[in-house]
Amino acid sequence: xxxxxxxxxxxxxxxxxxxxxxxxxxxxxxxxxxxxxxxxxxxxxxxxxxxxxxxxxxxxxxxxxxxxxxxxxxxxxxxxxxxxxxxxxxxxxxxxxxxxxxxxxxxxxxxxxxxxxxxxxxxxxxxxxxxxxxxxxxxxxxxxxxxxxxxxxxxxxxxxxxxxxxxxxxxxxxxxxxxxxxxxxxxxxxxxxxxxxxxxxxxxxxxxxxxxxxxxxxxxxxxxxxxxxxxxxxxxxxxxxxxxxxxxxxxxxxxxxxxxxxxxxxxxxxxxxxxxxxxxxxxxxxxxxxxxxxxxxxxxxxxxxxxxxxxxxxxxxxxxxxxxxxx
Numbered sequence: 001x002x003x004x005x006x007x008x009x010x011x012x013x014x015x016x017x018x019x020x021x022x023x024x025x026x027x028x029x030x031x032x033x034x035x036x037x038x039x040x041x042x043x044x045x046x047x048x049x050x051x052x053x054x055x056x057x058x059x060x061x062x063x064x065x066x067x068x069x070x071x072x073x074x075x076x077x078x079x080x081x082x083x084x085x086x087x088x089x090x091x092x093x094x095x096x097x098x099x100x101x102x103x104x105x106x107x108x109x110x111x112x113x114x115x116x117x118x119x120x121x122x123x124x125x126x127x128x129x130x131x132x133x134x135x136x137x138x139x140x141x142x143x144x145x146x147x148x149x150x151x152x153x154x155x156x157x158x159x160x161x162x163x164x165x166x167x168x169x170x171x172x173x174x175x176x177x178x179x180x181x182x183x184x185x186x187x188x189x190x191x192x193x194x195x196x197x198x199x200x201x202x203x204x205x206x207x208x209x210x211x212x213x214x215x216x217x218x219x220x221x222x223x224x225x226x227x228x229x230x231x232x233x234x235x236x237x238x239x240x241x242x243x244x245x246x247x248x249x250x251x252x253x254x255x256x257x258x259x260x261x262x263x264x265x266x267x268x269x270x271x272x273x274x275x276x277x278x279x280x281x282x283x284x285x286x287x288x289x290x291x292x293x294x295x296x297x298x299x300x301x302x303x304x305x306x307x308x309x310x311x312x313x314x315x316x317x318x319x320x321x322x323x324x325x326x327x
Contacts, residue, residue, distance in 0.1 A: 026066045029075050030059065036132035037083050039143065043163050044087040046097035046123045046152045048130065048320065054090060058083040080168070081178040084160060091156040097123040099149045099252075099310065100245045106254035110265035113251040116313075122247040123149055125298050125312060127321050128278035135167075136281035143280045145298050145310055150200045158193035165190050209301050219283055219299070222306060223274045229267035235260055243308040246295075277321045286318050287311070293318040293325045 037058060041051035061082050062069075069078060098120065107113070126143065128136055135143050151159050160179065164170045165186070172183040172190075179186075210218060218237065225233035235256065244259045245252040253259050274285035279298045287295040293315040300308035318325055 023063070026063055030062060030079060033076055033079050034059075035130070036134070037079060038130060039126075039132040039135045040080065040163070040168070041083055041087055042126050042131070043143070043148060043151060043167065044084070044159065045090065046148055047121075048124050048126050050090065054083060054086050057086050061086070077174065080164075084164070084178055088156055088160060095121050096152040097121045098152060099123050099145075100247055100250050101243065101252050101254075102149060102153065103250055106243075106258065107251050108253065108255070108258040108261065110262045113249060116248045117250055118248065120248065120250065122312075123152065125279040125284070125296055125310075125317070128281060129322070130320065131281075144282060144300075145280045146201055146300065146308075148280065150197055153200055154193055154196055158189055158196065161186055161189045162193040162197065166194075210304050214304055215283070215301060218301065218304060218306070219276070222299070223276075223285070226267070226274055227272050229263075229269075229272070231260055231264050231267075234263060237306050239302055239305045239307045242306060245308075245310045246313050247310070248313065273327060275323060275327075277323070279321075286321060286323050288327050291327050293323070296321070 034055060037055050038048075038051050041054045041058075042048055045051055045054065058079060062079055069075075073081075099122070103120075123145075125145065131143055151163070154162065157179070161175060164175045164178065165172070170178075172186040176183045176186045181189075209215065221233070222237050224230075225237065238256045238259060240256050241254065242256050242259050243252065243254050244262060253262050270289045271291070273288045273291075274297070275288065277284045277286055277296070279296065282298055282300060284296060284298040286293065287297055294313070296312045296314070296317045298310045298312070299306060300310075315325060
């Protein structure tokens with residue numbers, strides 16, 4: 001079997017020069033897809049660390065088999081096929097990643113919070129700087145935390161088909177070839193995946209964000225109120241059905257009154273500072289308490305209010321946002 005760069009004509013068709021070695025060709029042609037492959041694996045797995053490991057595995061597999069790459073598909077498609085199947089193999093050996101709202105009902109009493117459970121595989125946020133810029137948009141093709149969480153509840157095959165078809169816009173034939181199933185099977189799997197996703201979160205495509213000036217004003221007011229522990233001001237910023245989650249704590253709160261009781265109990269006289277970040281295509285903050293990294297907050301806006309805050313109480317996550325652990 002001939003490699004894509006075997007003849008002069010083939011090398012010219014694939015943009016290869018006569019002086020390049022196969023390893024140099026591979027790095028040059030495959031390297032530009034690393035961020036979008038990371039984003040793809042993150043959608044599949046819900047973990048940035050796992051996604052990074054699978055991207056490394058993808059490039060290693062691709063490099064080892066580059067001599068058999070004949071160019072019948074593009075380099076991008078070829079890499080995606082390898083990455084997708086690597087993710088499917090990983091999913092066979094591990095459980096899905098979740099947020100607290102995916103485990104059970106909310107609570108309303110801050111005194112009833114269940115302690116952290118290190119055994120639960122928690123969903124992780126991804127910094128916008130790490131993700132594929134083209135993916136940072138709203139809707140099914142985006143990276144919103146609610147979408148990533150919902151995807152984790154789909155069976156692995158349904159999740160894969162939905163991502164390939166609805167997010168990456170692959171044809172049914174391309175998807176079937178990558179997964180070793182027929183186009184007919186792809187269509188039926190996609191229908192089931194869409195129906196299940198709509199049941200999990202029917203409003204996932206309907207988040208109406210404020211205009212940019214309104215967004216800045218809302219986040220500035222939230223920062224000021226949160227840092228001052230001004231519960232009355234925070235009440236004016238939350239939607240009536242606001243949700244607050246705090247992985248790795250399994251407990252979560254739903255409804256403005258319940259969230260405010262939590263904040264009133266938790267926001268004491270410590271010195272709090274919020275540093276703006278961007279995660280999953282959404283606004284967010286790195287939260288510091290008395291100068292020490294404490295949490296990463298990912299904020300969901302709806303209209304002119306805050307509809308949800310997912311506060312990841314894992315201080316080490318600030319490393320992924322290129323922030324110090326101590327201010």
